Amino acid sequence: MEEKELHKKSYTRVIEYIKEQIRKGNLAVGSKLPAERDLSAILGISRNSVREAIRTLDFMGVISSQQGAGNYLTGNFEYNLVETLSMMFLLDQIDYKQISQLRRSLELQALLLAIDNISEHEIAELSDSVAELEHLTETGNILLDKKLHFTIARASGNTLIISILQALSDLIDQFISDLRREILSSPDSKYILWEAHSNMLQSLKTRDRELAYKAVNMHFDIVDEKLASNLDWIRK
């Protein structure tokens, strides 16, 4: 135990070690990490410090801890993204409007990318969803709407955009699921929304980027409108 690497906190060395091993190719998704007691010995720091780092990596989604089995490199960042956004929201750093603005741009980009990548099977899947959406009980709306948007996102082929959109969807579920329900089932917005969804589908079928642009904006214009008119009586 010599230099201690210049005042750097112990637990950071664990994270650096993991990243280094990944870069070197000694660790990949699915790999088992050295046992905590071994890491402790390898790095010359206490198991406490190792665990603080391991816990952080676990929370981030880099690894997955399984008592009795070990720590495994995974790479599931969904929970991390949701939790981060959730915290930003809790601390009043972001609000509904900003979330909607972000969604608008990402949904548009996802749709544009999907035009080039979507499969016939996925188009058929979307067609069914749109058809169902036209006349459906109000409780089923939400799941179907989420499925529809997710299918488009997935067809974009961009995992980064997919992840962010998924996290935003979860965030909405967590904080304003009732508002989402209100928007989806409200009589005056239901048809316009269906039309927007229908146009999104149509843009995919005909590879019409202009229509895609219009459809997504139509969608979020109505969402923003309902958002604004319902934002008052939202419980905080």
Place this chain on the structure above:
Amino acid sequence: MEEKELHKKSYTRVIEYIKEQIRKGNLAVGSKLPAERDLSAILGISRNSVREAIRTLDFMGVISSQQGAGNYLTGNFEYNLVETLSMMFLLDQIDYKQISQLRRSLELQALLLAIDNISEHEIAELSDSVAELEHLTETGNILLDKKLHFTIARASGNTLIISILQALSDLIDQFISDLRREILSSPDSKYILWEAHSNMLQSLKTRDRELAYKAVNMHFDIVDEKLASNLDWIRK
């Protein structure tokens, strides 16, 4: 120490406690958290478990730990976002192309929002940057380019979009700063990029959304082109 709340891991209770206190209004940005030994007593768990949670929250950016002083609620998520993206990149879950696609959509949305929000002062700032960019040493390009994009992002007023764009910029610095330099200073792309930047500024001055759309796409078309032609000899 009675129920132990159904198999839930100890450290999660700390995070729940913090979130609860925030919701109740007992904690806000700037607040000092109870000392770790006190949290340990309050929640009936060991200080180890408290620290694992505190360390995680610290890494997330929710709090900031200061030895000797205490743990303070902050809310600086930049580092968290960068680190998460960095890990996704390391684990090959995202690549340059996806990052560029995300940037394209966010930069466009930022520019469109900035059209409505930008101040005269910020426009003047951008004008100077664009003017300087026209004839400048190649080393100065990068900082000026970053400043220009950041000014637009900031003018969007959307902290979420700003945060993500900033994180993406940091990510690029971390992994392909040399490629960024190559793109910015390459003779055949330099002028087109300047033109794109100039058009972005012009769209802000005249509130021309159509031009904004064209300018951003022009910008990322050339970036993607250079990216594709340089992707081969990138060290991995």
Place this chain on the structure above:
DNA sequence: AAGTTAAAATTGGTAGTACCAATTTTGCGA
């Protein structure tokens, strides 16, 4: 009385030990 400074208390950072709990591995017995 006010300001300065050094001691004391506070608080996060690290280390080590012990034991519990879930899982995996070992190896014995049918």
Place this chain on the structure above:
DNA sequence: TCGCAAAATTGGTACTACCAATTTTAACTT
């Protein structure tokens, strides 16, 4: 060879002790 129980492995939690940085206290000086 198969099945199952014991043993070993490994993460989860607790407690104690001490270090290191900061803050607070209080005594001292002017």
